[in-house]
Amino acid sequence: MSAELDALYQEIILDHYKNPHHAGLREPYEAEVHHVNPTCGDEVTLRVHLDGDRVVDVSYDALGCSISQASASVMTDLVIGRRVEEALAVHEEFLALMQGKGTVEPDEDVLEDGIAFAGVAKFPARVKCALLGWMAWKDATSQVLRNDNPQETA
Amino acid sequence: MSAELDALYQEIILDHYKNPHHAGLREPYEAEVHHVNPTCGDEVTLRVHLDGDRVVDVSYDALGCSISQASASVMTDLVIGRRVEEALAVHEEFLALMQGKGTVEPDEDVLEDGIAFAGVAKFPARVKCALLGWMAWKDATSQVLRNDNPQETA
Amino acid sequence: MTIPGLLPELEVIRKDFPILERTVAGGQPLVYLDSANTSQKPQCVIDSMVDHLERHNANISRAMHALGAEATEAFEGARDRVAAFVKAPSRDEVVFTKNASEALNLVANTLAWAKGPLAVGEGDEIVITEMEHHSNIVPWQLLAERTGATLRWFGLTDDGRLDLSGVDDLITERTKVVSLTWVSNMLGTINPVADIAARAREVGALVVVDASQAAPQLPVDVVASGADFVAFTGHKVVGPTGIGVLWGRREVLEALPPFLGGGEMIATVSMERSTWAGIPHKFEAGTPPIVEAVGLGAAVDYLDAVGMEAIHAHEQAITGYALEGLLSVPGLTVLGPQDAASRGGAVAFELAGVHPHDVAQVLDTRGIAVRAGHHCAKPAHARFGVQSSTRMSSYLYTTPAEIDALVEGLHYTRSYFKVG
Amino acid sequence: MTIPGLLPELEVIRKDFPILERTVAGGQPLVYLDSANTSQKPQCVIDSMVDHLERHNANISRAMHALGAEATEAFEGARDRVAAFVKAPSRDEVVFTKNASEALNLVANTLAWAKGPLAVGEGDEIVITEMEHHSNIVPWQLLAERTGATLRWFGLTDDGRLDLSGVDDLITERTKVVSLTWVSNMLGTINPVADIAARAREVGALVVVDASQAAPQLPVDVVASGADFVAFTGHKVVGPTGIGVLWGRREVLEALPPFLGGGEMIATVSMERSTWAGIPHKFEAGTPPIVEAVGLGAAVDYLDAVGMEAIHAHEQAITGYALEGLLSVPGLTVLGPQDAASRGGAVAFELAGVHPHDVAQVLDTRGIAVRAGHHCAKPAHARFGVQSSTRMSSYLYTTPAEIDALVEGLHYTRSYFKVG
Ligand SMILES: Cc1ncc(COP(=O)(O)O)c(C=O)c1O
Numbered sequence A, B: 001m002s003a004e005l006d007a008l009y010q011e012i013i014l015d016h017y018k019n020p021h022h023a024g025l026r027e028p029y030e031a032e033v034h035h036v037n038p039t040c041g042d043e044v045t046l047r048v049h050l051d052g053d054r055v056v057d058v059s060y061d062a063l064g065c066s067i068s069q070a071s072a073s074v075m076t077d078l079v080i081g082r083r084v085e086e087a088l089a090v091h092e093e094f095l096a097l098m099q100g101k102g103t104v105e106p107d108e109d110v111l112e113d114g115i116a117f118a119g120v121a122k123f124p125a126r127v128k129c130a131l132l133g134w135m136a137w138k139d140a141t142s143q144v145l146r147n148d149n150p151q152e153t154a
Numbered sequence C, D: 001m002t003i004p005g006l007l008p009e010l011e012v013i014r015k016d017f018p019i020l021e022r023t024v025a026g027g028q029p030l031v032y033l034d035s036a037n038t039s040q041k042p043q044c045v046i047d048s049m050v051d052h053l054e055r056h057n058a059n060i061s062r063a064m065h066a067l068g069a070e071a072t073e074a075f076e077g078a079r080d081r082v083a084a085f086v087k088a089p090s091r092d093e094v095v096f097t098k099n100a101s102e103a104l105n106l107v108a109n110t111l112a113w114a115k116g117p118l119a120v121g122e123g124d125e126i127v128i129t130e131m132e133h134h135s136n137i138v139p140w141q142l143l144a145e146r147t148g149a150t151l152r153w154f155g156l157t158d159d160g161r162l163d164l165s166g167v168d169d170l171i172t173e174r175t176k177v178v179s180l181t182w183v184s185n186m187l188g189t190i191n192p193v194a195d196i197a198a199r200a201r202e203v204g205a206l207v208v209v210d211a212s213q214a215a216p217q218l219p220v221d222v223v224a225s226g227a228d229f230v231a232f233t234g235h236k237v238v239g240p241t242g243i244g245v246l247w248g249r250r251e252v253l254e255a256l257p258p259f260l261g262g263g264e265m266i267a268t269v270s271m272e273r274s275t276w277a278g279i280p281h282k283f284e285a286g287t288p289p290i291v292e293a294v295g296l297g298a299a300v301d302y303l304d305a306v307g308m309e310a311i312h313a314h315e316q317a318i319t320g321y322a323l324e325g326l327l328s329v330p331g332l333t334v335l336g337p338q339d340a341a342s343r344g345g346a347v348a349f350e351l352a353g354v355h356p357h358d359v360a361q362v363l364d365t366r367g368i369a370v371r372a373g374h375h376c377a378k379p380a381h382a383r384f385g386v387q388s389s390t391r392m393s394s395y396l397y398t399t400p401a402e403i404d405a406l407v408e409g410l411h412y413t414r415s416y417f418k419v420g
């Protein structure tokens, strides 16, 4: 049973959980969202700061399990500094991995630390945890993009 | 199966069904009620005319199956002309017969043609039919009695 | 007996339904002709429920353990199957209720509280028909009474169809909702729902279709029906009691306020205020009918395996045969359309001189189960000047021999009551 | 292991529950500690449902044939058994709903439409508590929002009991309804419902008791509870999903307007207006959960046969043993009262350094089923400054050995996550 657990709780995940990257809420930002997982109550408040088509910062305050926290941390590593379009492509790749029920082979070149979540896909109840931060990021980003003249809302 | 049916559809019942006694709505009356059997939709409109403690007339307009029609007819035979108290006692006796699931031995001296309904008690779905007219009569009678100064409502 | 359209493997199908092997009334075989009231259940439906209760029972969503995951998958899997059964564009548009009545009340009730374009109020009109089941009348009476809106309805023609002559007077700019049955449970009439829906769309009214009698018998395509909502009930599609289905168009479901409040339908709750989950969960407060969904999933799979087209053909063949047999009984009058092609498999009739309750009683002593009464359609009975009727209704397991037994039983009834 | 109060024939009882023989997580025996979420079902309940579906299935009341009479008797017989289970003065006061959530919504919803003395409006107050399940919060939030009434609530003490210090400020002449849980599904607290009901009666308020967690564990006497309404749910009393119970005092049920409209709840229907059936049918629109009532009847019979006093003693013994074991785990904090005597069998806890979802996951790989999350009690979690917790909950089939497995699993969890 430990092997099964280890497949889920990769060292990388536990590391990110204990030491989350880019945690905390920062300014400036163009959109802030609050997402919850109604099932278990995990919550994330997340802000994005774009400059043109570039993701300059993603800051967040997350309450949740190791998987959801680590996933948010990994997500920020993967999207900050990228062009929005590229970041969205990474998001797609991560989504495909999570929804693949364990059949999708992760691409380390794209997902980097995100490949540690491959095992999560086999635990349907945890997929929502792993996606919480990503969904919040995507939502916030779309809000900024929808807004033709992005304004500071702080 | 014909024997079973015959236990239910006694000749007396079919006679009353074809030639109901005291049918039609008449004046004078002190109370009129309308009862329905919500299950099958059988309906009866019934009027009572009391003079002091005596049941002078019971008139009715009934739509329903053989059992409910015959039962109303037999009921009028049994209550008209009686003192209210006596009539209510007959009602109790009939009720006991109907709710006895076929275990109660009917008393012909009290129930007269009403004993023909003994077989109905074995058909739970038909008990409501047999009681429809009786319940309406009891309801109407109580209305008159509740009214300290009975007035013509016609 | 070979009638074109009958299911070819009828005897095999009957073997799937354990109750059909029962005897009643002192050893006589059961002739079950009350399927419009509730259908019988195939073994595979019963087995799926037993397997769930014996091996996978847990609460759903909220439970994260192995059993919880299995139960959730079984429940949500059933939603997928039901969505496929009615060709719903999205599984999220399939809301599980407790029966068709609740599904219809859900719509009427949330409209009573809706704000904005969906709000119903004074001056607005709700249109139903005179052939509705009480479950598609009373919710709208309550809505009208509570909001000050006016209830109007389509009358019926003498042959038991909707009287569409005044449609343009009835469905107008004032109309907010048109709710009608697809197939009448009393007259058998199949209504032109898509045409009426098209007219309702023109004036911007919502269209609610009561498919309680249609879903068991016809291939249903919710989008093609033109409706905004389609309701039906589990126990009439060879599924269990305790579950019904409301399909609704996403935009409308999303715009409606919640129905019942509680667990599962929330996004977050504080003492001061709460926010709602997305559809379909917004409308599913509390522990849903889990084992019932499992049974319903197996039921629609069963129907799909037999084939809804084939079932429809079978119903039509049996109904045609039944109409012929019934009309051979002297003094018998069939209510509703007389041709099988334009009707469903419920046939209500009168037998001169014998009250329906007595007809049903005599048939019952011969093992034949039919329904007598108003069939929860009092206004339709009133329209035809009758207080009640006898109704036979067939389903995919009904045989011509059962119809013969009915017809014979009706002849016997007449002789027993010495009519004619 | 002998602990005073345990059910003497525990191994025999376990044999009644087929699912307990299942293995999970690669061959490990199932340790089911999630009974407050939903209970497992004994074979006799499952068999009663199968027998009904295979032999007696028909619609009720409306069907007059042999099967219809059998189904009606089975359904109404279940009402008699449930009435006896909660000591209802009259079977007519027992309304079948789809779950406890619907039962609570039924009361809140009909009060929104009530006229006369029961009407709720501006200036009126509704009192609940901070430890309610979402299903006893959201319906009252909706009622308050829709009528302009004000929602108020009892706060909680640090040890997880109702803070009754301000009761006279909270329950006043303005109070129309007091609704509270008998046993908390998160904190385990058993509330003094009769005392609070007495106070509410003084000011003429209606009292609604959510007995969803009480009915499975305690002998319930609805009259002694002092309540006007008592709600519980079938699936937590070893019955099936798809059925709940609302008991209500006759006068109040009779005075309330109808809830859902449709078949079965009417006296008569015309297109212009309808009248209602008497209670309980007035509140049971549409085909009711028939096979579910059959299962529930068998379920309460089963519990009565084991004996509710004995079950209560068992729960207390197991809970005491569990509290002891849990508190031996370093870093573990139990939420709610710490003594078994004043609480029910659900124990929510925190484990320092490990998120509840992760605790549940590790336990699941050992075959142990617990619940993690907010347990539909977000406000109670917020009160204790936690977002979620892990909850173990026992029932009449729970053994001390299962508690040992849990405690061992928690030690393992700590070591796996390298805390302490
Ligand atoms: C205290 C309490 N109230 C209400 C409910 C709601 O019950 P149901 O989900 O069956 O409607 C539950 C269980 O989920 C509960 O524990």
Ligand SMILES: Cc1ncc(COP(=O)(O)O)c(C=O)c1O
Pocket: C036, C037, C099, C100, C101, C102, C133, C135, C136, C181, C183, C184, C185, C210, C212, C213, C233, C234, C235, C244, C376, D263, D285, D286, D287, D288
């Ligand atoms: C046309 C129609 N509508 C609605 C219903 C109500 O279904 P249920 O009783 O399952 O809610 C029925 C069946 O009773 C029906 O035949």
